[in-house]
Amino acid sequence: MDDVQALIERIRKSVVAEAEQKFADETFQHLRYSLHNGLMRDPDAVACLTGDCGEIMKMYVKFRGNRVENITYITDGDACSCLCGSCTAEMAIGKTTEQLLEIRAAEVIKRVRRGGEGFEKCALLAVETLHKVVENYWIARTDSAVVKKRAREPRFLPVRKGSSHMQYSN
Numbered sequence: 001m002d003d004v005q006a007l008i009e010r011i012r013k014s015v016v017a018e019a020e021q022k023f024a025d026e027t028f029q030h031l032r033y034s035l036h037n038g039l040m041r042d043p044d045a046v047a048c049l050t051g052d053c054g055e056i057m058k059m060y061v062k063f064r065g066n067r068v069e070n071i072t073y074i075t076d077g078d079a080c081s082c083l084c085g086s087c088t089a090e091m092a093i094g095k096t097t098e099q100l101l102e103i104r105a106a107e108v109i110k111r112v113r114r115g116g117e118g119f120e121k122c123a124l125l126a127v128e129t130l131h132k133v134v135e136n137y138w139i140a141r142t143d144s145a146v147v148k149k150r151a152r153e154p155r156f157l158p159v160r161k162g163s164s165h166m167q168y169s170n
Helices: 002-022 025-033 079-092 105-112 117-141 145-152
Strands: 045-050 056-064 067-075 155-157 167-169
Touching (some): 045 117, 056 079, 056 117, 067 079, 079 117, 105 117
Antiparallel strands (some): 045 056, 056 067, 155 167
8 A cells, every 4th residue: 555655646746846847936836826716705896707718707805005915816717717817816916906907918928937828818817807806996995976876887789670679788
């Protein structure tokens, strides 16, 4: 039995060593430990978006003053989604709301040193979710009923020929 366990441990170490070589050190840490992954109690703002492929990215943010004190994410996507969510969250810590809006998907891709269409879509979803969190935070902090009402107004689609009612989407 000890031989089997030793073999399993050697295989595990080999896989870890291979992954460390394949990915940048920071990237590997995000994948291995899923940094910033999970729910947050009592966040100041939350946003949830769905990507083109159907994966969901949800982010929770806690601010101190006007800077991100803590941020977590949840995704039902693959390792690429986890990596982009974790990296985006890491980039957001300590930034002001204005600085959060300056974060771009290209920066996430550059930081994780990975490319390809899958990474681009996941990075874009993570960054768009972060930007939506900022929007939701601003709306929640604003006392203006006009801003809140405008955010809730449905967007009307053109009426189809022969249809007698308006269609809308949220």
